[in-house]
Amino acid sequence: MNILCTNDDGYLANGIRVLAGAANALGSVTVVAPDREQSATSNSLTLHHPLRARLTSDGSYVVDGTPTDCVILAVNELLPSRPDVCVSGVNHGPNMGEDVLYSGTVAAAMEATVIGIPAIALSYAGDRPEELEGWEAVVRVILGKILGQEAFPEDTLFNVNLPGV
Template sequence: MRILLSNDDGILAKGLGVLEQAVAPLGDIHVVAPDREQSATSHSLTLHHPLRPVRLGEHRWQVDGTPTDCVMLACEALLDARPDFVLSGINHGPNMGEDVLYSGTVAAAMEGLALGIPAIALSFAGSVLRADALLDTQIAQIRSLVDHLMRLPSFPPHTLLNVNLPAVPGEEIKGVRLTRLGRRVFSDSITRMKDPWGREILWIGGGSVEWSGPDDSDFRAVHDGFISVTPLHLDLTHRDILETATDWWQAP
């Protein structure tokens, strides 16, 4: 089985190394990842300058572009044959709720899906410091889960699986839950600052986060010490509205 690995934290990221170590026994591993941090780039493509892939080894490339660029180049130009699976991550931080709209990690998996390749995104639902301390302890659980998902008799069509790992040692993970997206609300996420010339600048990030959602939501699963697996697809159509829109929509 040919497996493509990518991420949005960069080719040198701890999470990518842990994922590679976890899945190495499961197939022929190829790594194509950004040469630098690309978090929150979502599903963006680089269109305004050429990309320069650099070969770091027989099955390893770094790309001066986004996670989406990496998966597209891997599948269309760099690999001798298309992969059987695309795995993206492991992200240093959660990708739950509305995070999936911004996440470069999820976007890399989504690009695999758009190219017709089954895909899984993996994230560590804790801080960067805790990821460095705990991810190595979760290798066995990650390998078991990915192996199980890739061997499903029928991998869900037109679907990527968004996995979030709880911020606990591997031996304390309670199991796996199939979940839906929760809701995330940021507060005070914009900081006003001054540059060295006294001009105002605005910095996005930080602040506080509040989560909400039903018992089967992703954040509740990881909060309770479970691995969350959320099926996602490309179709953003609000089907309930389509079925009830006759009372407010009249085609011209």
């Protein structure tokens, strides 16, 4: 399974490392993430300058754009083949209720769904992002349960919020 991993907190965020680590157990993961925090950017696109992508030493791509830009660029230019699923997060902060309208995390997953790739957005409601590392095994189980379903329709987006405990 080819997995596209992105976020809105930027490529250095703890959450994307946790998510990529959890997803690695389920398939081949490629990280394509913004070069800086892009929280609350919703489905915005970069229109006024060319997007730039940089390949890092660990094989991740860093993009000077929004989470939605990352998904579009990954699918149309960076990845050798279309991903089977897109996972976005783990966001530092919950994405529930009206928050999903503004969330770059959910927007990236939504963009994947719009272009026919099933997606999962994950967020963490805790106060300290360093606590996310303890959630990697839980995230792995959640991804496994969702992706292990016999039929995961391409027009499906799961929005998962981990509690702050």
